[in-house]
Amino acid sequence: MDITNEAAVEALFDDAVATFGRLDVYFTIAGISPVGTAVTTSYEDYKKVVALDMDSVFLGSKYCIPHMIKTGGGVILNLVGTYGIRPTPNKLSYSAAKAGALSITRSVAIDFARDNIRCNAICPGFVNTPLNNGFEGEARQRFLNTYQPAPFEIQAKDIAETALFLASDEARAITGQAIVVDGGTEASLYLNYKRPSADK
Ligand SMILES: NC(=O)c1ccc[n+]([C@@H]2O[C@H](COP(=O)([O-])OP(=O)(O)OC[C@H]3O[C@@H](n4cnc5c(N)ncnc54)[C@H](O)[C@@H]3O)[C@@H](O)[C@H]2O)c1
Known part of the structure; x- marks a missing residue:
């Protein structure tokens, strides 16, 4: 289904409930991540990303x-x-849309907490998925060495494990949050991360 199609989204939940009897967890995942500044992004492309x-x-x-x-x-x-928390260069439409998505997450959390509904955002850094195909080899390694403190590539499974925890009763007090899963990238003040050993 196309998750930007209102009728299809409404029908998805009707079908799920007709099939399974109830709906416990919903995870909005799909996204696109084009480059562009305020000048180089066409209004048409901006609206597609939003x-x-x-x-x-x-x-x-x-x-x-x-x-x-x-x-x-x-x-x-x-x-x-993490672009929903603060943008990086040349990612205007993506960062704006993700910041809006984070704000919607918080609004839903506070509006429906008394209905026993929790709503959280997962904020990955760089994850090894098809979204990053074409960014391979030395360029990818240089990027990771420069920006991410943790010395491994974050995998989709790391995001799935976070989602499982947030969906569980163990996370019952967590709502309206941006849970960052980025190997420490967002914690660093400066973009150009240097390993302490390399600084000596
Ligand atoms: N991979 C990363 O480094 C990274 C980092 C931060 C956030 N994210 C976010 O994680 C989410 C998933 O990204 P990913 O890395 O798995 O990307 P991906 O490109 O591997 O997968 C995206 C999926 O979305 C689907 N999709 C695209 N448009 C759709 C539509 N209109 N309706 C339904 N499905 C549609 C595609 O078919 C694809 O299966 C995105 O929201 C992305 O912005 C990814």
């Missing part, structure tokens, strides 16, 4: 929440990313 990376988060919440309320609550997760 539709997929932000509006889909609104549509998902809009149509899953009524089903969750009927069965006593649920968990909503949104794949945002």
Whole structure:
């Protein structure tokens, strides 16, 4: 399905509940991540990114929440990313859409906490997925060495494990948060990370 299509999103939840009887967890994941500044991004492309990376988060919440309320609550997760916390150069539309998605996450969390619905954003740094195909070999290694303190590539499984925890009852007090899963990148004040051993 296309998660930017309002009718398709509404039908997804109706189908899921008709099939399984209830809806406990919904995770909005799909996104695109094009480059561009305020000048080089066309308005048409900007709107496409906002539709997929932000509006889909609104549509998902809009149509899953009524089903969750009927069965006593649920968990909503949104794949945002550290660009939703602060942008990096040449990523205007992506950063704007993800910042909006994070704000929607917080609004949903506070509006529906009393309905036993929790809503959190997962904010990965660089993850080894097809999104980053074409960015391989030496260039990828140089990027990781420069920006990410943890000495390994973050995998989709690391994000899935975080989602499983956030969806579980063990995370019952966590809502309205941006959970950063980035190997320490966001914790560093300066972009150009230097390993302490390399500084000596
Ligand atoms: N990979 C990273 O380094 C990274 C970092 C931070 C955040 N993210 C975010 O994580 C999410 C997942 O990214 P990924 O790395 O798995 O990307 P990916 O390109 O590997 O997968 C994205 C998926 O979204 C699907 N998709 C695209 N448009 C869609 C639409 N309109 N409706 C339904 N599905 C659609 C694609 O078919 C694809 O399967 C995205 O929101 C991305 O912005 C990724």
